[in-house]
Amino acid sequence: MxxxxxxxxxxxxxxxxxxxxxxxxxxxxxxxxxxxxxxxxxxxxxxxxxxxxxxxxxxxxxxxxxxxxxxxxxxxxxxxxxxxxxxxxxxxxxxQEVLEKPIISSSRSAYSILKNHLSDLRTEEFWAIFLNQSNKIIHITQLTQGGINQSIVDIRILFKTALEHFSTGIIVAHNHPSGNLKPSTEDLTITQKIKEAGELLNIQLLDHLIIIQNSYFSFSDEGLL
Known part of the structure; x- marks a missing residue:
């Protein structure tokens, strides 16, 4: 049997x-x-x-x-x-000891993790860090890969991933291959949409970083969240 x-x-x-x-x-x-x-x-x-x-x-x-x-x-x-x-x-x-999950305490600490993924690319990519209530990293993933000057993220996929990992906070980031740190109109719009969607699901958008080769722009630090 x-x-x-x-x-x-x-x-x-x-x-x-x-x-x-x-x-x-x-x-x-x-x-x-x-x-x-x-x-x-x-x-x-x-x-x-x-x-x-x-x-x-x-x-x-x-x-x-x-x-x-x-x-x-x-x-x-x-x-x-x-x-x-x-x-x-x-x-x-x-x-084996349980690996301690890194804690994101500032935009600088988020940048230090994401710069290796985004700083030297010739095309634009969109990444996300998913965090728990203690701001410890649960998951990091690339969400989209686009062209020279644009990579559009599907907000539904972003929050589907957040829910799958029981995340309470997210940090999103994308690069500007041009080297220009100034957020575009599209950057401002998508940031607002992500923030509003997160409020409905009780998942906080903690920051949005724009990353270039040797520097970054933080929406949180600049009061844009």
Whole structure:
């Protein structure tokens, strides 16, 4: 009996997608790693039996060798290696420190991050930094790539990305290949539209930077927000 014949709420992969990874039991997580059970057991049942043999302790399970795991009916070499690999990834993850997300504290700190992406380009690009409530960076992405003097951003895509990353603040930026730091009429218009859209969604536009090779213009610093 394979996973696809189980009740939908008991299918580990579907449950992962519908309810999230935190909803899965240890046996369901192990079942996803293995992919299938044996002739007499579903993957979940086999996983439950394997975990029971080590008192449901992941550390104890990680001590089993590939040969030890292959002693369970339905666990061949490929499954045993998959289990051992997943446990090794978990061990390495636990040994690493969580990377601290950079904090944007000023237009200068935003510029220092974005200048490497925008300062030396021959065509105009539009980028965005997405921040949490502590002004820590969640995500950075390029939104558009345009011509010599214009790169139009789709505001719907900008805020779709912000919502996907649960962002509460954004900083947008684009470059002027001409080297002119003065905002154009189009720059002023799009900035206002982004600001107004953000107010509706409770996502604050913190700044808009225009970047050239060795300098930048900040809408926030200049009181244009």
């Amino acid at each position: 394979s996973i696809k014949f189980l009740a939908e709420d008991d299918r580990p992969r579907e449950k992962f997608l519908l309810k999230g990874k935190n909803s899965l039991s240890d046996s369901e997580l192990l079942a996803i790693i293995m992919g299938s059970g044996n002739r007499d057991e579903t993957a979940v049942e086999l996983a439950r039996r394997i975990l029971s043999s080590v008192d449901n302790n992941w550390h104890q399970l990680s001590l089993l060798s590939v040969k030890d795991l292959m002693k369970f009916k339905g666990v061949g070499e490929a499954k045993a290696i998959s289990i051992a690999t997943a446990l090794e990834i978990g061990r390495r993850r636990a040994s």
